[in-house]
Amino acid sequence: MDQTGQPFGFLNATETTAFRTALASSLLITPRTKVKTLTVYGAGKQAFWHVRLALILRGHTIKTVNVINRSFTDRTRAFLKSFLHIPDHVKEREGWASAKFTILSPAYGEFARLEKDYLRASDIIFLTTPSTTPVFNHQILTNTEGRKKGRLIVAIGSYKPHMIEIPLEVMAQAVKVHGSGHHFHKHAQEGGVIVVDTIDGCKEEAGEIIQSNISAKNLVELGELVMLSHESDSSSAIDDTDDSPRESLDALRSPRSPTADGASTPTPGSPLLTRSIANVFRDEHTGSTSPSSSRSPSRKSSGSFSFIKSKSRSGSMNSSNPSIATGMLGRDILGEKDDDMSRWLRNGNVIYKSVGMGLMDLVVGTELVRLAREKGVGVNVEGF
Structure with a gap:
C-alpha cells in the first residue's frame, strides 16, 4: 500500500511471511560466535527459510x-x-557444500x-511447528549437562495462547536472575530476558510467554536492539565532553548520580547507556572462539547481564527489574557491562519468540x- 492506504500491488504472502x-x-544469528550445528x-x-538464511549467513561454519519432524512425509522429502x-557453485560460494543433513522422526x-x-550439540535451534505441547x-x-553449552533458540511456530513449543521450564530458566556467587557446575550465561518481535503481541498471543506468566519487564523487543545499534553508530562520532551539546542534552534527559568519589555516572535511561549494543551487531564475525574483543579487556561475568530497556510501545520506560535496568554502560565507561552483553548475545542462552507483525509483510x-518493477517480473494491470 502507498502512503494513503491504497494498494499498488498484490502478491502471495505465504512465502513472503516465511x-x-x-x-x-x-x-x-549474525552475532553468534559458534554456528556449527543447526536443529530445526x-x-x-518457515523451517526452509530459517535454515536457508542461516546457510547464507554462516554457511562456512555450518557442518x-x-x-x-513428526513423520517422514512428502513435505519432509520436499x-x-x-x-x-x-546448485553446487552456490553451495561452494556460501561454504556449506559438505554440510550433512539428517532427518529424525518419533x-x-x-x-x-x-x-x-x-x-545438546546444537548451536541454534529453530522451532517452526504450531504445537500445543x-x-x-x-x-x-535444563539439567547440568544441557546447560553447559550456550544456544540460540528461535521459536516462531506457535502464535496462539494455547500453542507452545518451548518447555515452560526452559523459559523460566532464561529469565531467572542468577546470583553472582560461584557456581559448582559450569553453565552458559543467561540474559534474564526473552527477546521478542513485539511485547504486546507476545503477551497476548505467545503461549510460552502467557503460560510461563513472564512479565513484560522480562521481555525486550528485537527492534529495540536494532534501534540501540543505530543510536550507538550515530553517537560514536560525538565527543562526549562535559560541555558538548550532546552531553548537555543527555544531562537534561537523564540526571547524573553522584558516586562515592564525587564523580558522576549516568543513571538508567541515559542514551550513554545504550551505546555498547552496537559493538555486537556491527562487528564482523571473525570465527574466533573467544567472545572477547581485542578492543576491550576480558572480564569475568557474574550472573545475568544488565539491560536498559528503551521506551516501550506505550511510551513508558520499564526499569523496575534490577536485572534489566541496573545499567549497561558503554565501552568507554565500563567495558565490563559491554562484555556481559556481548558474551550473552554471542555465546549465551538466547531465546527469541516471534508471533509475527503484519507491518513486516507490508x-x-x-x-x-x-x-x-525493476526486473519486469509479474503482471502490470493498467488503470487498476
Missing part, C-alpha cells in the same frame, strides 16, 4: 543440519530436496536418544514490488 520472519531471526523442528516454509537442488526406535544428542523434554536443556512486500 521469508520476512526468518530475516528478522537472522539478526540474532518442522519442514515447512550439520538436523531436521526433526524440504530436503530443496537444499539438494541448490517413529525411529532411537528417537529419544538422538533427539537429546542433536539438541512442548516439542522436547525440558531436562535435555514493508517486505513493498520492496518486492519495487524489485519486480
